[in-house]
Amino acid sequence: MQTFSMKYGKSMVDFSLPEKNLLDIIKNNEKDFSKSEEEVILDALNNPIGTGTLKEIVKPGEKICIVISDITRAWQKMSTYLPYVVDTLTEIGIEDKDILFIASTGSHRKHTKEEHRTLLGEKLADRFEVIDHDCWDKENLTYVGTTSFGTPVHINKMAFDCDHILLTGAIVFHLLAGWGGGKKSVLPGICSYETIMKNHALSLNPTLGEGSNPSVRSGNIINNPLYEDMLEAAKLVKPSFLFNVIMNADGKIAAAVAGDFIEAHEAGCKIVQELDGVSIKEKADVVIATAGGFPKDINLYQTVKTLINAREAVKEGGTIIILSECSEGFGNADVQEIIQDYDTMLEREKALRENFSIAKYIGYFVSEAAVNFTLILVSNIDGELVERANIKVVKTIQEALAIAYQKQGEDLKAYLMPYGANTLPQLV
Template sequence: MRSIDMNYGRTKVNISVEEENLIGVIEGNEFKVSKLEDEIILDALHNPIGSPRLKELVHEGETVCVVIPDVTRAWQKTDKFVYKIVEELNLGGVEDKDITIISALGSHRKQTKEEHEKLIGEELSKRFEVIDHDCLDKENLTYLGETTYGTPIIVNKRVVECDHLVLAGGIVYHFLAGYGGGRKTVLPGISSYETIMKNHSLSLSKELGQGKNTDAKCGKLKGNPVHEDMMQAAAFLRPTFIFNVIAGHNGSIAAAVSGNYVEAFLEGCNIVDQMDGVTINEKADLVISSAGGYPKDINFYQTSKTIINAIEAVKEGGTLIILSQCCEGLGGNQDVQDILLNFEGLLDREKELRREYSISKDIGYIFCEIAKKVDVILVSDLNPEFLKKTDITVVKTVEEALEMTYNKRGKNLKTYVMPVAAATFPRIADVK
């Protein structure tokens, strides 16, 4: 018998699996970091990929728009590197008055002055005003054309009017676009609401009733229409330079890339794979996964990354046991709660998602779609009534979840254990 400790809320739970049934424990790869965050940032800026240094690409008298993420991407630690990007621009002869900093809100809410300061740091806040992109402000948006997917490219007018565009942010796995970062700063970051919704709707199959497009998924770029549409959107603007960080397992900046907006982004994706992409040789009958404890399992909405990752390791028709305490309930906004609570079947949820797409609705839909493919048992403090229409079973203990599984399927089940499933992505083959 193999015993494995898993984080659950602020405590630990012990899992026991028969050795002969355990295929493996899926954990993030070791990624050695020998430099401080500031050194990592400077190394990347001074050694760009597929491009000269930023200071060599700009000239005195030219205008530059630096696009940064919003506070929902605080893990990217923009205050650590935006001032270094500004230093590069100054070294290239660009004065502060010719630099515009825009926060790529996509369709998110506007931010406070305090949040702006958090994004660029106290010192830069004295020199620059951060402008929030507004996807609904038609007077400050401009139409550039249409992608081959039929997405109208309507973006922030200030960006188009600048001589140079610099994209800053971070790269991580993304459940629709394959990976965040790079071109995603343009779409959805500085695009119109219409543009964002058309792009995200590509994550659905063409026909009603077919659910999600299986090519729009974590870790997949090649053939992913959401990603390819985003790349076409970025090509309309032809960014001069990008700078993206990759966070380590402890939350610190573990790596960074800069340079050409295509080549540097792809290298960043490779680094994410090296850190969090774990190759497996087969899928299992049973996967036991933890979100990683508090705050990753603070609510059900935050469990989305856990279930999206863990499903990659379980056979269709198998069982997925998820440890997520959800001390603050369902979480998310009204959209996700509505999808979970107020629809009886998957088709009705899909109709609602197609009627008026939102990321939150999509997250709720994915929970329900996965629960149709595999048995999902949630070990949680969540009220079972919240998920009674979703085919997700809620129990209080791992022992109860295992007993339920073994009674239905027998005890001879090939099993994976994923102690930090929210930060670990199983891959059978390279699907980029």
């Protein structure tokens, strides 16, 4: 037997597996991260992809909107890279009064003043205010066109009225859009609620009873209607420039891309693929995965990122064991409703289609996974709240393994995923 430790909440938990049964530990690919964060940021800004530099694009006297991510993505260290973007604009001759920061909250809540300071960092927070996008504020939304998927695109008017829109953010694998960053700063970032929900509803197949669209998944943009719709919407807005970072497992800005919001983003996606796309030769009988502890496992809503990746490494009908403390429970009432209030997937799908929300889709996705796999949470969440979706809750990994052994036999091949929210297993 071999003993392993994995992150859970703010602590570590130990468990044992027969050494012969371990297929691999799925973790990030080794890359050279010897450059400092400053070097990475300046190198990207000075060598844009598909466009000129900011100094070649922006002229003194023009109004600039910088779209930044919201507090749920503070891990991307905006306060580290935004000062370099602002310094560049200042060197061009752009005055502070002509720079507008808008937080791309999408359908998320507004921020506190303290959270604004966290986003900008102390230096910039003393110079600028942050405007939180409000997807419900029709007075500050403007219609810019309709996509080929029938999505009416209503955009933040303050942003659209600026001479230039600069998109900032981070690129990671994304459960719906394939990759985060890029066009997501526009849709859902600064669009209306109607636009966001119309787009995200494309995550389901067109016909009731067919469930999730298999093309809408992490790391995939081929025939992914949700991604294609987002891209069309962003093209209508015509962003002038993009700056996106890529983080490593240690939380360092390891790489960055800048320039054209499509070309530069595609280059960044390739870096993420090289870093976090992990090749596997076979699928396992059981996968044990952790998001990486607090705050990534603070609730079930956040835990879905780990589940999405873990299911790519396990055989159909196999067992997925997720370590997720869920100290704040479901994290969203819509997630809880879809999981707790229905007995069948058809009922859940009907409820989702009738009043689509991202949180409801996450509840649906988790429930769908529990149909196709044995889904076990090592968690503090109340097991009775998820039992209607056939999700099992235990206190230890050994308890979870005992369930898997009883159902599938004891000679089970296993993968471990200590960075489950980031690493995407890909069968080759």
